Amino acid sequence: MSAHFLVPFLLVIVCLGSAWFLPRFLAPSVGVVTLTVSVVLATCTTLLMFMQLGGAGISEVPFVSDALGWCRALYGGDHGAPPFLGIAAALVLGLIAARMGRYVHRVFQDRKVFGDVDGVEVVLLSQPVAFAVPGPRGGVVISNSLLSALDRHERSVVLAHENAHLRHRHHLYIHLVETCATALPFLRPFARKVKYLTERWADEVAAERVGSRDLVATTIARVALLPSSEMRAHSLSIGGGNVVTRVEALVVPLPATPVRVTLFGCSVVITAALGLILQLHHLVDFVTHAGHL
Amino acid sequence: MVSRRPLGSLESEVLEVLWKSDDPLTPSEVLHRLDTDLAYTTVMTVLGRLWGKGLANRSKTGRAFAYSAVMSEADLSADRMRKVLDASSDRVATMSHFLDGLDSVQQRELRRMLEERE
Numbered sequence: 001m002s003a004h005f006l007v008p009f010l011l012v013i014v015c016l017g018s019a020w021f022l023p024r025f026l027a028p029s030v031g032v033v034t035l036t037v038s039v040v041l042a043t044c045t046t047l048l049m050f051m052q053l054g055g056a057g058i059s060e061v062p063f064v065s066d067a068l069g070w071c072r073a074l075y076g077g078d079h080g081a082p083p084f085l086g087i088a089a090a091l092v093l094g095l096i097a098a099r100m101g102r103y104v105h106r107v108f109q110d111r112k113v114f115g116d117v118d119g120v121e122v123v124l125l126s127q128p129v130a131f132a133v134p135g136p137r138g139g140v141v142i143s144n145s146l147l148s149a150l151d152r153h154e155r156s157v158v159l160a161h162e163n164a165h166l167r168h169r170h171h172l173y174i175h176l177v178e179t180c181a182t183a184l185p186f187l188r189p190f191a192r193k194v195k196y197l198t199e200r201w202a203d204e205v206a207a208e209r210v211g212s213r214d215l216v217a218t219t220i221a222r223v224a225l226l227p228s229s230e231m232r233a234h235s236l237s238i239g240g241g242n243v244v245t246r247v248e249a250l251v252v253p254l255p256a257t258p259v260r261v262t263l264f265g266c267s268v269v270i271t272a273a274l275g276l277i278l279q280l281h282h283l284v285d286f287v288t289h290a291g292h293l
Numbered sequence: 294m295v296s297r298r299p300l301g302s303l304e305s306e307v308l309e310v311l312w313k314s315d316d317p318l319t320p321s322e323v324l325h326r327l328d329t330d331l332a333y334t335t336v337m338t339v340l341g342r343l344w345g346k347g348l349a350n351r352s353k354t355g356r357a358f359a360y361s362a363v364m365s366e367a368d369l370s371a372d373r374m375r376k377v378l379d380a381s382s383d384r385v386a387t388m389s390h391f392l393d394g395l396d397s398v399q400q401r402e403l404r405r406m407l408e409e410r411e
Contacts, residue, residue: 119304119339120348137301152312152362159309166302210313221403244399247406 008282011275012045016190018268023193025261027254028200029168034265035197036173039190041272043180047096048279050089052286057086096183103182107175111135120159122147128226130158132165140166149226150219157206157219164205170198196242203246204254217250300339303331307339308362311349317359 019038023031058064061083081089117133121141128146133139140162147155165171173194181191203220207213224243310326311318318326320337327336340360343349351358 117301119301119342119346120308122348133301135301139301140305156309156312159305159312163302163306163309166305209309218407221407225400225403225407244402247403251406 006049008045008275008279009049011278012042012272015268015272015275016042018264019272020190020193022261022265022268023197025255026257026265028197028204030257030265032170032173032194032197032201034269035190035194036176037269038272039177039180039187039194041269041276043184043187045272045276045279046184047093048276048283050093050096052279052283053081054086054089054093055283055286056081057083057089060086099182100179103179114141117141128223130162132162132171134166134169134171138166146223146226150222153210153215154219154222157210157216158223160206160209161202161216164202164209165198168201168205170202173198196245199246200249203250207250213250217247220250221247300335300342303335303339304342307336308343308348311343311360311362314361317350317352317354317361319354319357319359321357323360 016038019035022034026034060081114133115135117135117139118137119139121139123141123143125143126145128143128149130140130142130146133141140159142158146158150158174191177187177191177194181187203216204213207216210216220243306327307323310323314326320333320340323340324331324333324336340349340351340358344351344360348363349360350363351360353359
């Protein structure tokens with residue numbers, strides 16, 4: 001197996017690794033975008049690698065190579081993937097496609113279930129829940145038990161938090177990284193991190209709206225400690241993510257991003273993009289090569 | 294620039310403003326506090342919807358209505374609530390899935406932080 005399958009892949013994985021540590025120096029909003037872009041690039045690169053591996057391997061199966069007019073004497077091993085590896089890669093790709101399809105299907109089902117939600121909907125539930133429902137109409141679902149447990153200011157924190165999810169379209173980031181993580185399970189921790197960071201993002205927006213980070217911190221803590229709450233949390237809910245770290249983050253000042261971190265972040269993303277382009281180039285090169293023969 | 298935000302999410306932003314305010318607000322006051330470039334009529338529509346859902350009270354002040362948030366739980370209209378709940382009750386339970394359980398250490402930590410603030 002030749003190295004050019006792996007070089008872009010390794011490049012992107014290294015970038016992904018550095019992107020993991022960036023958010024602690026960044027405002028949550030920048031962190032979400034950086035991580036999402038890195039995860040999507042890594043997924044594309046990995047999928048392209050599988051495609052090329054599959055293509056190269058399968059094209060060397062004697063029957064297929066004859067059909068392609070492939071001259072095995074000249075080009076056998078040229079692309080460096082033995083047939084069994086090609087078939088394995090094709091199977092993996094099929095599996096990935098099925099898993100991604102299932103995830104997207106589930107997202108659309110959820111959409112249908114909450115399609116009736118139009119604006120603020122108060123539901124009768126003993127658990128204190130509040131979550132944002134994105135969509136063509138969209139809105140926020142809040143349980144009456146949560147409302148009755150909070151005072152006026154805390155209620156506006158909850159709404160400001162959910163509104164931030166809607167206004168900044170956090171569901172798009174979450175669905176993107178979730179789709180990637182469904183396809184490639186090793187990206188699961190990144191999806192979790194993006195989810196957590198969208199909560200932090202919404203917390204900061206809410207703090208700005210109500211004019212107090214302290215109030216947001218106490219509200220989150222109070223919601224989390226409500227009896228029967230048990231931290232039941234939807235991904236876009238006031239109780240989502242690790243509550244303790246969210247509260248802690250709100251009581252210390254926001255990190256000021258030094259210029260060198262910004263530069264580093266940009267270079268990480270650019271390198272990841274280059275890796276993807278390289279991979280794409282290899283694939284195109286391979287396809288034209290195979291097509292001409 | 295025309296905002297194309299869906300009415301649904303606008304509704305919760307308007308309610309957020311009502312909850313924050315001590316006094317009833319007229320549509321133009323709400324518009325002012327939203328600091329967006331929405332049309333006056335849009336805000337009026339949204340306030341009307343909140344009133345229709347029983348989430349806001351309104352009273353006549355001069356020529357316009359002034360709106361305030363319904364605070365007590367008893368006043369929230371139960372009919373409307375049930376309708377949404379029928380469609381989604383078990384779904385709400387699954388949607389609000391267990392993400393990150395609070396163990397006893399975290400609970401103590403949170404309580405300590407709350408006490409420090411108060």
